[in-house]
Amino acid sequence: MSFFVCKGCGYVAFGRAPEKCPVCGAPQTMFGQNDRLFEESAQNSPEGGGKHTPVVTVNTDCGMIPEKSCTDVLVRVGETLHPMEEKHFISFIDCYVDNEWVSRVQLTSAMYPGVVFHLQSAGKAVTVVEHCSLHGYWKAEASS
Numbered sequence: 001m002s003f004f005v006c007k008g009c010g011y012v013a014f015g016r017a018p019e020k021c022p023v024c025g026a027p028q029t030m031f032g033q034n035d036r037l038f039e040e041s042a043q044n045s046p047e048g049g050g051k052h053t054p055v056v057t058v059n060t061d062c063g064m065i066p067e068k069s070c071t072d073v074l075v076r077v078g079e080t081l082h083p084m085e086e087k088h089f090i091s092f093i094d095c096y097v098d099n100e101w102v103s104r105v106q107l108t109s110a111m112y113p114g115v116v117f118h119l120q121s122a123g124k125a126v127t128v129v130e131h132c133s134l135h136g137y138w139k140a141e142a143s144s
């Protein structure tokens with residue numbers, strides 16, 4: 001899988017660079033390819049997986065939107081809760097369905113690193129990407 005990173009907002013596109021960044025609107029020329037993006041983070045922080053790899057839970061039984069068949073994607077970073085401090089925090093969590101970006105939650109050090117995406121459909125595969133201000137990019141696939 002190839003990865004293309006937007007230099008404007010850090011968004012990661014899977015497979016190809018889009019004409020326009022879906023998060024910040026930057027043009028394709030602002031994307032740089034780095035197929036080892038996630039491997040590099042893991043190599044630079046060999047002990048970091050437990051604190052950074054998103055823990056993803058998929059629920060098809062939504063309590064918030066019961067009138068629709070809502071799929072909840074619950075994400076926390078990580079199995080050992082990641083710190084949220086001024087200089088070391090999870091800056092965003094992005095959700096993808098079938099390798100297409102769906103939504104981003106921007107985080108600050110006033111929050112815990114946990115979010116919920118209420119999806120109309122989980123497709124065949126849900127992927128979650130998180131970015132740590134110090135330790136780079138980490139991702140996980142959903143397990144329902």
Ligand SMILES: [Fe+2]
Nearest residue numbers: 088132134135
């Ligand atoms: Fe970190």
